Amino acid sequence: xxxxxxxxxxxxxxxxxxxxxxxxxxxxxxxxxxxxxxxxxxxxxxxxxxxxxxxxxxxxxxxxxxxxxxxxxxxxxxxxxxxxxxxxxxxxxxxxxxxxxxxxxxxxxxxxxxxxxxxxxxxxxxxxxxxxxxxxxxxxxxxxxxxxxxxxxxxxxxxxxxxxxxxxxxxxxxxxxxxxxxxxxxxxxxxxxxxxxxxxxxxxxxxxxxxxxxxxxxxxxxxxxxxxxxxxxxxxxxxxxxxxxxxxxxxxxxxxxxxxxxxxxxxxxxxxxxxxxxxxxxxxxxxxxxxxxxxxxxxxxxxxxxxxxxxxxxxxxxxxxxxxxxxxxxxxxxxxxxxxxxxxxxxxxxxxxxxxxxxxxxxxxxxxxxxxxxxxxxxxxxxxxxxxxxxxxxxxxxxxxxxxxxxxxxxxx
Amino acid sequence: xxxxxxxxxxxxxxxxxxxxxxxxxxxxxxxxxxxxxxxxxxxxxxxxxxxxxxxxxxxxxxxxxxxxxxxxxxxxxxxxxxxxxxxxxxxxxxxxxxxxxxxxxxxxxxxxxxxxxxxxxxxxxxxxxxxxxxxxxxxxxxxxxxxxxxxxxxxxxxxxxxxxxxxxxxxxxxxxxxxxxxxxxxxxxxxxxxxxxxxxxxxxxxxxxxxxxxxxxxxxxxxxxxxxxxxxxxxxxxxxxxxxxxxxxxxxxxxxxxxxxxxxxxxxxxxxxxxxxxxxxxxxxxxxxxxxxxxxxxxxxxxxxxxxxxxxxxxxxxxxxxxxxxxxxxxxxxxxxxxxxxxxxxxxxxxxxxxxxxxxxxxxxxxxxxxxxxxxxxxxxxxxxxxxxxxxxxxxxxxxxxxxxxxxxxxxx
Numbered sequence: 001x002x003x004x005x006x007x008x009x010x011x012x013x014x015x016x017x018x019x020x021x022x023x024x025x026x027x028x029x030x031x032x033x034x035x036x037x038x039x040x041x042x043x044x045x046x047x048x049x050x051x052x053x054x055x056x057x058x059x060x061x062x063x064x065x066x067x068x069x070x071x072x073x074x075x076x077x078x079x080x081x082x083x084x085x086x087x088x089x090x091x092x093x094x095x096x097x098x099x100x101x102x103x104x105x106x107x108x109x110x111x112x113x114x115x116x117x118x119x120x121x122x123x124x125x126x127x128x129x130x131x132x133x134x135x136x137x138x139x140x141x142x143x144x145x146x147x148x149x150x151x152x153x154x155x156x157x158x159x160x161x162x163x164x165x166x167x168x169x170x171x172x173x174x175x176x177x178x179x180x181x182x183x184x185x186x187x188x189x190x191x192x193x194x195x196x197x198x199x200x201x202x203x204x205x206x207x208x209x210x211x212x213x214x215x216x217x218x219x220x221x222x223x224x225x226x227x228x229x230x231x232x233x234x235x236x237x238x239x240x241x242x243x244x245x246x247x248x249x250x251x252x253x254x255x256x257x258x259x260x261x262x263x264x265x266x267x268x269x270x271x272x273x274x275x276x277x278x279x280x281x282x283x284x285x286x287x288x289x290x291x292x293x294x295x296x297x298x299x300x301x302x303x304x305x306x307x308x309x310x311x312x313x314x315x316x317x318x319x320x321x322x323x324x325x326x327x328x329x330x331x332x333x334x335x336x337x338x339x340x341x342x343x344x345x346x347x348x349x350x351x352x353x354x355x356x357x358x359x360x361x362x363x364x365x366x367x368x369x370x371x372x373x374x375x376x377x378x379x380x381x382x383x384x385x386x387x388x389x390x391x392x393x394x395x396x397x398x399x400x401x402x403x404x405x406x407x408x409x410x411x412x413x
Numbered sequence: 414x415x416x417x418x419x420x421x422x423x424x425x426x427x428x429x430x431x432x433x434x435x436x437x438x439x440x441x442x443x444x445x446x447x448x449x450x451x452x453x454x455x456x457x458x459x460x461x462x463x464x465x466x467x468x469x470x471x472x473x474x475x476x477x478x479x480x481x482x483x484x485x486x487x488x489x490x491x492x493x494x495x496x497x498x499x500x501x502x503x504x505x506x507x508x509x510x511x512x513x514x515x516x517x518x519x520x521x522x523x524x525x526x527x528x529x530x531x532x533x534x535x536x537x538x539x540x541x542x543x544x545x546x547x548x549x550x551x552x553x554x555x556x557x558x559x560x561x562x563x564x565x566x567x568x569x570x571x572x573x574x575x576x577x578x579x580x581x582x583x584x585x586x587x588x589x590x591x592x593x594x595x596x597x598x599x600x601x602x603x604x605x606x607x608x609x610x611x612x613x614x615x616x617x618x619x620x621x622x623x624x625x626x627x628x629x630x631x632x633x634x635x636x637x638x639x640x641x642x643x644x645x646x647x648x649x650x651x652x653x654x655x656x657x658x659x660x661x662x663x664x665x666x667x668x669x670x671x672x673x674x675x676x677x678x679x680x681x682x683x684x685x686x687x688x689x690x691x692x693x694x695x696x697x698x699x700x701x702x703x704x705x706x707x708x709x710x711x712x713x714x715x716x717x718x719x720x721x722x723x724x725x726x727x728x729x730x731x732x733x734x735x736x737x738x739x740x741x742x743x744x745x746x747x748x749x750x751x752x753x754x755x756x757x758x759x760x761x762x763x764x765x766x767x768x769x770x771x772x773x774x775x776x777x778x779x780x781x782x783x784x785x786x787x788x789x790x791x792x793x794x795x796x797x798x799x800x801x802x803x804x805x806x807x808x809x810x811x812x813x814x815x816x817x818x819x820x821x822x823x824x825x826x
Contacts, residue, residue: 068700078498085495092699178595178697185589210725284591286505287481312623316807394729 001165002028004057004145004199011056018048018056022100025058028143029102037118038128038138041070042103052098053206059094060138060147062131063104064111065190066179067091074181075107075116075131078292088179090148090190090207097206102144105134108355109297110285111150111183115352122164123381126348129159130355132193136163139193146203147193152183152277154344154361156191157388160373161343162356164384166200166407167193170396172368174208184280186319187273187365197372197404204396213397215404222402224250225260225336231267232359236346238379239360243342245413246376246387246406250340253409260339262332266363269325272318273362278307279315322366326393329367333392338402340389343373347383364388370396372403376410414578415441417470417558417612424469431461431469435513438471441556442515450531451541451551454483455516465511466619472507473551473560475544476517477524478603479592480504487594488520488529488544491705501592503561503603503620510619515557518547521768522710523698524563524596528765535577536794539761542572543768545606549576552606559616560606565596565690567757567774569604570801573786575761575769577797579613579820580606583809585781587621597693599732600686600778610785610817617809626810628817635815637663638673638749644680645772649759651792652773656755658826659789659800659819663753666822673752675745679776682738685731686775691720692728735779739806742780746805751815753802756786760796777801783809785816789823 002025010016026046033039040063049055061067064074066084073079091101106116108131120128121141128137132149136159139147149156151169160167168191175190182188192207194200198215205213226247228235235243251257282289282304289296289304296304332339342360349356364371370393373386389406391399415438423429439459446452453476462468474480477487479497486492504514519529524544531546533539534554541550545562549572552560562569564582573580581604588603595601605620607613611628618626639660641648648656664670695702695717702709702717709717745752755773762769777784783806786799802819804812 068704082498085492086700086704089696089699092703093696096699096703173598176595176598176693176696178598179700182589182591185586185591208725280589283502283506283589286502286509287499287592290505290509291481291499312621 001139001142001195002145003195004202007056007145008202016056018050021056022046022048022058025102025144032141032143035119036121036137036141038105038134038141038143040073040104040106040134046100046102048100049098054094055098057099057146058102058144059099060103060105060135060144061091061101062135062149063107064150064181065091065148067101067104069101070104075109076297078288078295084179086179089176093207105138105147107131108133109300110181110288111152111155112297112300112303113355114297114299115355117352120163120348123383126350126383127162127352127355129162129348131155132159133355135193136160136165139165139195145194145199149191149193150180151189151191151361151365152187153365154358157361157371157373158344158356158358160193161384161386162348164375165193165195166197167191167373168200168204168400169365169371170204171370171394174396182284184277184284186276186280189365197374197400197407200372201400213400215401219401219405219408221254222337222405223256225258225339227260227262227339227341229341229360229363231270235342238346238377238385239342239344242377242385242387246340246374246410249409249413250406253405253412255405260332260336263328265321265325265328268321269366270363272321273366275310275314275318276322276366278303279310282307326367329369330392337398338389338391340387340406343386343388347379347385364390369393370399372399374403374407374410414552414555414608415558416608417615420469420558421615431463434469435459435461435471438515438557445554445556448532449534449550449554451518451547451554451556453486453517453519453547459513459515461513462511467507468511470512470559471515471557472512473516473518473548473557474504474514475548475562476520477563477594478504478561480514480517482514483517488522489710491701491708497592499592502589506620518551518560520544521546522713523594523701524565524568525710525713525716526768527710527712528768530765533576533761536796539763539796540575540765540768542575542761544568545572546768548606549573549578552578552608558607558612562604562606563593564602564604564774564778565600566778567771570774570784570786571757571769571771573606574756574797574799577788578606578608579610580604580786581613581617581813582778582784583617584783584807587809595697597690597697599689599693602778610787610813610820613785614813626813628814632814632818632821634667635750635818636669638671638745638752640673640675640752640754642754642773642776644683648755651759651790651798652755652757655790655798655800659753659787659823662822662826663819666818666825668818673745673749676741678734678738678741681734682779683776685734686779688723688727688731689735689779691716692723695720739780743805750811751802751804753800753819756799756801760792760798777803782806783812785812787816787820787823
């Protein structure tokens with residue numbers, strides 16, 4: 001993989017020109033993307049900025065985010081050839097930081113669950129996960145050092161786990177969703193994929209102009225609460241193994257680690273997620289669903305068909321549960337700095353029939369708390385499995401720092 | 414003005430066809446809009462639905478909301494001729510309820526403060542207010558029974574006050590902003606304009622599928638707290654007079670009315686509003702401001718120039734104040750059902766140089782609470798002045814019902 005931190009150091013030292021850094025990505029894409037299929041479209045000639053913390057950094061943008069320089073097709077024929085008038089807010093943040101937008105990455109239709117043809121770079125017989133399929137795969141394949149995705153259920157953390165890359169789903173609205181196709185305004189969250197935790201932190205700090213998100217020179221030892229999310233069912237063997245390995249590594253590295261039971265309202269919130277997601281999707285995708293029914297991707301359409309009967313009362317009840325659960329979760333963080341839990345039930349499923357299961361992700365999206373994926377285990381078939389490090393709402397720096405601690409502990413094993 | 418409730422009754426009774434109801438609006442627009450200038454563009458032939466609670470209701474849509482049937486130009490040459498691929502969520506809600514979209518109404522550029530050429534139908538020498546200038550004016554002139562606008566500072570309640578129409582800015586995200594041009598995601602709120610409170614309630618109930626928003630057959634007598642928002646400065650004579658008249662009328666009608674002082678954190682939140690609004694606008698309008706600087710409307714551009722130095726730390730601090738103020742405001746509503754306060758400092762300013770002052774609106778937008786404008790007074794020059802009735806977050810039905818009480822009390826004077 002291409003390390004963003006490494007590129008920054010070499011560019012800062014004058015050992016690599018921003019132009020050469022971009023050229024390296026263009027070459028890697030040329031060599032690999034015919035097989036992997038991570039890009040929907042890409043630039044032939046890319047301008048490298050001469051300044052900014054991300055100059056020389058080639059970035060892939062999930063194709064539900066508006067771009068003036070590329071069509072924005074939402075993974076759906078309904079948007080074939082669509083040209084937005086402006087760039088999404090996060091695309092402008094990247095440009096202002098000096099990054100070069102190198103292309104648009106594949107997305108399931110409207111960031112839902114219908115698989116794209118993208119292959120998992122770790123094992124071509126498996127899905128890279130979704131909905132941010134192309135962004136996770138492009139970073140994992142070493143084509144680009146940074147990519148943007150979005151998560152409404154588990155669309156950032158899950159593909160990162162399946163592809164063996166670092167990723168952050170930041171606190172709700174730390175990154176704006178302006179110009180990003182909406183599925184659920186209460187849930188949709190823009191996230192970043194990169195080779196490692198330091199790379200992700202550098203990307204997020206540069207985009208937001210928040211240097212406090214950069215990792216500190218010395219990583220403090222966190223108090224970690226391990227949660228198994230039993231309300232979401234049991235993991236597969238590989239998922240459980242990843243969590244055991246990460247827990248042991250953190251303990252060995254000196255962290256205070258203990259198992260935590262979450263309050264009952266948290267399990268209710270896990271249930272409430274899908275009510276909120278689908279109720280809002282019926283409004284957010286009303287034009288697509290009602291005026292373009294035949295052209296809708298089949299799994300998404302079936303999901304919307306099934307949830308047509310959701311009432312405003314059910315939605316209001318679910319939003320109330322979510323609000324109470326957020327307060328309860330804030331109290332949990334009085335006892336620990338971060339939570340450590342499963343990123344996915346197991347390794348990437350075989351074939352391209354499914355993008356996998358978001359059941360260990362959706363609660364945290366609804367809670368709006370920052371989640372960082374750290375690769376923890378390699379299962380059969382060379383397939384990576386990650387764990388996620390989760391901090392309280394707004395404590396993105398704490399999530400990144402603790403994730404770096406876990407990443408370092410796993411490397412020293 | 415055209416009463417939505419009256420149209421509904423006549424259509425239900427078979428005394429008026431939906432087609433004839435729409436034709437009435439087309440004719441009124443043809444007769445008046447050359448003078449008033451409320452519409453950016455409008456349909457030549459309008460289809461009337463045969464069913465749905467809003468069948469036969471012609472609706473004007475503020476031109477920052479995406480429509481497939483009309484260009485969406487945001488009040489700015491930067492979006493000249495722009496055709497979105499789909500309809501905004503609120504436009505689809507109207508269509509699903511049977512309404513007919515009759516045209517797009519004028520908006521200040523990106524719903525900010527640069528005036529449109531629209532005249533105030535009550536006195537052509539005055540502004541109709543903004544940013545939802547055309548929506549307020551089109552309803553006030555009797556061209557259409559219902560129009561959509563948005564409020565980030567005071568862009569629904571203020572023009573409603575200046576034009577003498579009813580309007581609601583509902584609770585934050587009761588109506589989705591998907592497909593509505595963003596200025597500030599924490600503040601932007603879609604609202605409705607109609608002739609009276611009952612008309613507004615019917616529109617909102619039909620759009621949301623929430624019959625509980627319809628007025629009850631018998632209007633209960635509310636406990637009212639009168640607030641003068643001293644932190645926002647003193648009103649003009651006409652503004653103060655409107656509040657006095659409404660207060661007296663409510664008292665005479667039997668309401669429990671008392672003056673309320675708001676907690677100190679509320680005044681801080683009033684200050685915090687502009688920090689949040691402009692910090693987010695720099696992200697939401699980054700493409701427009703940075704890539705189209707010369708084409709930006711001058712007052713908006715100057716506002717963005719001035720606020721360039723806003724830091725993430727200042728924004729985080731302002732968001733923290735807003736959160737504490739929302740909790741404090743919720744406590745205020747333990748003592749009263751609704752608040753009654755100024756909708757604007759006074760009557761509509763003369764000329765078209767300014768859309769007026771949002772200083773009595775912005776706090777409530779930031780609090781996310783439902784606000785209903787009720788016309789209360791006619792000042793010199795035949796210019797209306799309104800008051801706003803405000804309920805706790807989520808209590809839109811209570812806000813509408815109490816506003817209807819105040820409206821009825823004012824009519825009986």
